[in-house]
Amino acid sequence: MERPVHNMSHLFAQLGQANDEAAIARFIESHRPLANSVQLSEAPFWTPSQAAFLRESILLDADWAEVTDELNVKLHARH
Template sequence: MNTPLHHFSELFAQLGLPAEEQEIRQFIAAHTPLAENIALADAPFWTKAQAAFLREEILKDADWAELVDQLSVALRAAPPKGL
């Protein structure tokens, strides 16, 4: 497996979201669990531009695709307790 070219925080910055660790944790906690039958890009909390970016990166299997997949997994997990 290749090492991603970008960090998780950079994906959040690319999406125009706060990218500090605590802010990322808060975002994930606020939006989990995302139902398995909803594609990540179709989640209701994205703007049109964010959804297009996520969809495009997966379709192109671009540099961001691995991190987009990680975000999808994180949003489908049960929210951590204490956040």
């Protein structure tokens, strides 16, 4: 059985955020760079339910893990 393929737009929709390309770019630009010591799910801008979803995505290697990791990299980048 194939795993579902999720992209950044799907992830932002799942998180209850605006999920068009421009909104995603603005979100990332306005929240980066996260300090290296801050895990994605610990960032102060997430609600508790968003943080739990992101944490579980990575810990459980869920269908969302790959795109969650992609967001993690983008938010930690120093541009």
